[in-house]
Amino acid sequence: MFRNPAAPGESSASSHGADPASDIQQILFTEEQITRRVGDLAAAITRDYAGRAPLFVSVLKGAVFFLTDLTRALRLPVEIDFMAITSYGSARAQSGVVRLIKDLDVEITGRDVVLVEDIIDTGLTAGYLLRMLQARSPASLRICTLLDRPYRRILETLDIAYRGFEVPDRFLVGYGLDYRERYRHLPFIGVLKNEILAAEPPRDVAAAGGSV
Ligand code: IMP
Numbered sequence: 001m002f003r004n005p006a007a008p009g010e011s012s013a014s015s016h017g018a019d020p021a022s023d024i025q026q027i028l029f030t031e032e033q034i035t036r037r038v039g040d041l042a043a044a045i046t047r048d049y050a051g052r053a054p055l056f057v058s059v060l061k062g063a064v065f066f067l068t069d070l071t072r073a074l075r076l077p078v079e080i081d082f083m084a085i086t087s088y089g090s091a092r093a094q095s096g097v098v099r100l101i102k103d104l105d106v107e108i109t110g111r112d113v114v115l116v117e118d119i120i121d122t123g124l125t126a127g128y129l130l131r132m133l134q135a136r137s138p139a140s141l142r143i144c145t146l147l148d149r150p151y152r153r154i155l156e157t158l159d160i161a162y163r164g165f166e167v168p169d170r171f172l173v174g175y176g177l178d179y180r181e182r183y184r185h186l187p188f189i190g191v192l193k194n195e196i197l198a199a200e201p202p203r204d205v206a207a208a209g210g211s212v
Pocket residue numbers: 062091094096118119120121122123124125126170171172173177178179211212
């Protein structure tokens with residue numbers, strides 16, 4: 001797996017070389033474990049929303065991998081839509097101050113809406129999004145997150161209807177999660193090697209105009 005030759009001019013000796021998987025110190029969830037758990041969540045959602053046609057909304061870009069796998073496992077008529085936001089503050093010290101840079105394309109008034117997240121950490125991003133969506137009077141609004149890191153929660157009132165896995169306080173990449181926009185495409189979720197985090201600390205998301 002991931003034994004592609006280095007791109008021309010790229011050094012395979014660098015930490016960002018030909019094999020991104022070699023930057024991972026520990027795999028937390030394999031592709032098979034993720035598929036199984038996503039299937040469990042989809043089965044629960046299919047049961048809970050029987051007879052309805054929910055709208056799944058997610059934030060670019062991290063949650064897109066989960067959203068596409070989750071919705072393909074549903075046995076319901078579903079629609080999907082996307083938002084894009086910019087968070088202020090460093091990648092791991094988010095302020096919860098979020099600016100919407102792309103809104104949903106569809107109206108959600110009267111709809112059954114499921115907000116799909118990759119990971120809920122402090123909960124500030126999800127809290128902001130919930131308030132914004134709730135103001136548009138959906139018929140219902142629930143959160144479905146693949147990963148939950150409750151130890152770092154700041155917004156303690158957040159109600160999570162569907163959660164894939166609880167995760168430890170380690171910086172994770174893969175299956176949509178990035179470090180400086182890399183590693184999103186890895187099919188598993190793993191802990192990034194410390195030397196990579198130490199070499200290039202998470203950049204300031206606001207300065208970079210990054211997406212979550
Ligand atoms: P929250 O507002 O603190 O809950 O931030 C959630 C967002 O932070 C996620 O959507 C991710 O973009 C990012 N994030 C939190 N933890 C990690 C991680 O371990 N790896 C990569 N991104 C993370």
